[in-house]
Amino acid sequence: MASLGSSSCVSQPRPDILRKMTFFLMYQDIFVMRFVGVNASDINYSAGRYDPSVKTPFDAGFEGMGEVVALGLSASAAYTVGQAVAYMAPGSFAEYTVVPARVAIPVPALKPEYLTLLVSGTTAYLSLKALGGLSEGKTVLVTAAAGGTGQFAVQLAKKAKCHVIGTCSSAEKCAFLKSVGCDRPINYNAEHVGAVLRQEYPQGVDVVYESVGGAMFDLAVDALATRGRLMVIGFVSGYQTPTGLSPVKAGTLPAKLLKKSASIQGFFLNHYLPEFRGAMDHLLKMYAGGELVCEVDTGGLSTEGRFTSLESVFRAVDYMYMRKNTGKIVVELPPSVNSKL
Numbered sequence: 543m544a545s546l547g548s549s550s551c552v553s554q555p556r557p558d559i560l561r562k563m564t565f566f567l568m569y570q571d572i573f574v575m576r577f578v579g580v581n582a583s584d585i586n587y588s589a590g591r592y593d594p595s596v597k598t599p600f601d602a603g604f605e606g607m608g609e610v611v612a613l614g615l616s617a618s619a620a621y622t623v624g625q626a627v628a629y630m631a632p633g634s635f636a637e638y639t640v641v642p643a644r645v646a647i648p649v650p651a652l653k654p655e656y657l658t659l660l661v662s663g664t665t666a667y668l669s670l671k672a673l674g675g676l677s678e679g680k681t682v683l684v685t686a687a688a689g690g691t692g693q694f695a696v697q698l699a700k701k702a703k704c705h706v707i708g709t710c711s712s713a714e715k716c717a718f719l720k721s722v723g724c725d726r727p728i729n730y731n732a733e734h735v736g737a738v739l740r741q742e743y744p745q746g747v748d749v750v751y752e753s754v755g756g757a758m759f760d761l762a763v764d765a766l767a768t769r770g771r772l773m774v775i776g777f778v779s780g781y782q783t784p785t786g787l788s789p790v791k792a793g794t795l796p797a798k799l800l801k802k803s804a805s806i807q808g809f810f811l812n813h814y815l816p817e818f819r820g821a822m823d824h825l826l827k828m829y830a831g832g833e834l835v836c837e838v839d840t841g842g843l844s845t846e847g848r849f850t851s852l853e854s855v856f857r858a859v860d861y862m863y864m865r866k867n868t869g870k871i872v873v874e875l876p877p878s879v880n881s882k883l
Contacts, residue, residue, distance in 0.1 A: 571610050571612065571613055571614060571617045571621060571627070571640070571641060571643050571646055572610070572611055572612040572638060572639070572640050573606070573608045573609065573610055573611065573627060573629065573638070573639055573640075573641060573646075574608045574609055574611045574637065574638055574877070575606045575607070575608040575634065575636060575637060575638065575639060575875050576607060576608045576609065576652050576874065576875055576877070577606065577607045577608070577652070577654045577657050577872050577873065577874055577875065578603055578605065578606045578607075578634050578635055578657075578855070578872070578873050578875065579603075579604070579605040579606070579634075579657050579658070579660065579661060579662070579690075579870060579871070579872055579873075580855065580858045580859055580862055580871040580872070580873060581604060581605070581661055581662075581690070582753070582776050582778045582781070582862065582863075583604065583776070584602060584603065584604070584859060585781045585786070585859065585863070586781070586786050587602070587604075588602055589781075589786060591785065591786045600632075600633075601632060601633030601635065601636060602632075602633070602635045602855075603632070603633060603634035603635030603636070603855075604630060604631070604632060604634055604661060605628070605629070605630045605631075605634050605657065605660045605661050606628070606629060606634035606635075606636075606639065606657075607626070607627070607628040607629075607649065607652060607654075607656060607657045607660070608626075608627070608652070608875075609624055609625060609626055609627070609652065610622065610623050610624065610625045610627060610646075611623060611624075611638070614643065616643055617643035617646075620643060621643065621646065621648075625648060626648070626649050626650070626651055626652045627646040627647060627648055627649060628646075628647045628649050628656060628657060628660050629641045629645050629646050629647065629660075630645065630660055630661060630818075631645055635852060635855055636852075637852070637875060647660070647819065647822055649826070650826075650830070654838045654840070654870075654872040654874070655829065655836035655838055656826070656829075656836075657838075657870070657872055658690065658694075658836040658837070658838060658869070658870035658872070659694075659822060659825045659826065659829065659836065660822065661690075661691075661811065662690040662691040662693075662694060662870050663691075663694045663821075663822075663825045663834075663836070664811065664818055664821045664822055664825065665691050665694075665775060665809070665811050666691050666692075666694035666695040666698055666751070667694065667698060667821045667824070667825060668809075668811070668814045668817055668818070668821050669695075669751070669773055669775055669809040670695060670698055670699065670702075670749075670751070670773075671821075672809070672814065673771065673773050673807050673809060674699075674749050674751075674771065674773065675749070675771060676698075676699060676702035676704055676749065677702065677703075677704075678702070678703035678704070679703065679704070679705070680702075680704045680705070680748040680749060681704065681705045681707065681743060681746075681747045681748050681749070681767070682695075682699040682704045682705070682706050682707065682747065682748065682749045682750075682751065683707045683708075683709075683739070683747045683749070683750045683751070683762060683765065684696050684699065684706065684707070684708045684709070684724075684750075684751045685708075685709045685750070685751065685752050685753055685754045685758050685762065686709065686710070686753045686754050686778065687708025687709055687710055687715075687719055687724060687727070688708070688710040688711075688715035688718050688719055688867075688868050688869070689753070689862075689867065689869075689870075690867070690869060690870035690871060691753065691775065691776075691870075692708065692751070692753065693718075693722060693835070693836075693837050693869055693870075694825075694834070695751040696708050696719060696722055696723060696724050697722050697723055697834060697835065699749070699751075700722075700723035700724070700725075701833070704748075704749075705725050705726075706723065706724050706725050706726070707724070707725065707726045707727075707728065707739075707743070707747065708724040708726070708727050708728065709727075709728045709730050709735055709754075709758070710727060710728070710729060710730070711729065711730060711731055711865045712729060712731065713729060713732070714868065715727070715729070715868055716728075716729050718837065718868050718869075721835075722835050722837075726738075726742065730758075735758070735761050736761045736764065736765070739761065739764075739765040740765075743765065745767055746765055746766050746767025746768065746770055746802075747762075747765050747766060747767055747770060748767050748769075748770050748771070749770065749771050749772075749773070750762040750765070750766065750770070750771070750772040750773065751773055751775065752772055752773060752774050752775065752776075753774075753775050753776035753777070753778060754776075754777065754778055754779045755774075755776070755777030755778065755779045755780050755787060755788050755790070756777070756779040756780060756787075756788025756789065756790060757779075757788070758779065759774075759777075759788075759790050760790055760791050763791075763795065763798055763799075763804075763806075764798070766798075766802055766804045767802070767804075768802050768803060768804070769802070769803045769804065770802060770804045770805075771804070771805050771806075771807065772804070772805070772806045772807070773806075773807055773808075773809055774806065774807070774808045774809065775808075775809045778862075778863070781863055836869075836870070837868060837869025837870065838869055838870055838872050839867040839868055839869045839870065839871050839872070840871075840872055840873070840874060841854070841857065841858060841861055841871070841873075843866070844857065844861050844866065848874070849861075849871070849872070849873040849874065850873070850874050850875075850876060851873075851875065851876065852873075852875065854873055855873055858871050858873050
């Protein structure tokens, strides 16, 4: 049962693993994985930034999608062998994984578009719903707007009849953002974000969906309108630093917030798990109804080609941190032909 980050990687389950599977199957499903999602949090977790008590070796990855190949007693009434399911749980970078039936979410088919909703889509939906206070006419700034979660923040804010600004790193990404409703894409490699915001939005922005950190965070704080809100959902810019955080002008932050009656709030999906399934169901319906674009990046434009195996997860992570992706990065795992499961 090969897995990325485990202490052993073998193509066929060993007898001791099969015994463990037999025990787990009393209660749980076994899924064979076909697609896994790559997230900025993969680096933060493996670097010990979320939970310093976690030590290597451990199984990496947080989300996957595949088909059920075996059923536990408690799952047999709700699922069938061959059914397509998605799940969010640690250790998804694997050919096979055992997960509790209660966290499995049925999906209509093994399409990578459904996987984009699992972490990225629900993060955007739940954070904007809980913290954004969106309403018609408000101005919303989304950083890393063409990324896995940014694409959904743009679309959901636009559906709330907001004016949406999105930062990105290329003309191609600007074109993508326009195609999903972004009113003012900003290519920060061609324009200065702070200058654009000062000149075109002198009254400031009402809501910021921020996932970059560092200098972009400072620009977003400066751009807040009176009673503006900034939501921190990540800090991808600092992944190479020991703490994962790029420097920010924290010393002046209290004064900046005070004079605008502005606020900053963090959002971590794990703290909203009671609302997770409802959010996922809602997003699945939106996608089925053609109301949502789920852009997938499988690495077709990367130097070494598409991400199609566990070994390519490393390339996919680097691709994300080099800011090459448009949409959600998804790695496809080919069906295992040697497994005796």
